[in-house]
Amino acid sequence: MKYLLLCLFVISFVGISGCIGDMNENTDVTNGIDDDEMENNGTGTEIQVEGMEIEIVSGDLTYPVYIAAPSTGDRKPAIVLIHSFNGLEPGYMDLTDQLASEGYVVISPRWQTFETSPDDATVAQLIRDSVDYMANRSDVNIASLGLTGFCAGGRYTMLFLPEIDDFVSGVAWYGFPYSGGEEHRPDRPVDVLEELDVPMLIIHGTSDQASNISNIYSYAAELDAAGKYFELKVYQGQPHGFVLEESQLSRSFEAEDAYWQMVTFFDRTLK
16 A cells, blocks of 8 residues: 555656747648647647748738638637737747647738838738738638737737727737827827727736836726726836747747737637
């Protein structure tokens, strides 16, 4: 009996974590996702992911976009991902694939294809056209559509969640709620918050020098005063853009936890 108890005490489980590799365009991207990550996406089953570059016509211009989707044929919730001011870096393509491995169809338009700083109306139209493309896919449940963005994309998330009715929820990463009020950017996100009717998660770092955390606290206070539902996750000491390191997905605790916060938020609001 003592020997049996000793054997039971020494049984243990070892967790294995893997890295996301670089993704090649127009290929099956499952080789970029660790097998354990694919198997531990919350469903207990492996999700194969396919990623590719496609083109979308918006405003008489043709934009390249990157899209990743689970290979299963059933309809799934979808996410529009808006990259930062630094472009669709490899880390954002990896992030697109990783979200797809969680059971989402994810589209990431290259909104800076023709201008570094396009006007808000141009970006809004590209997002709407990306939504229209998703609505015509047989594997997308367009009634469960989320929006997420980083840096400038975080501002777009704060701005367009109230203005584009297709979205059910959104996640704004280190955005700029008080940026705008110019000819090509007439509205500030804070100016349209009264129109926000869906849940929003805000992710930010306290050492963000580009978008000071005090502005996020002020924005959160205004959302609260207006009775708008939001969640706020703040990471002490984290700088602007902390989800990436040298254009690749960061493996820091804060970056991985923030990713988990986003996924669980979308799981709660879209699935």
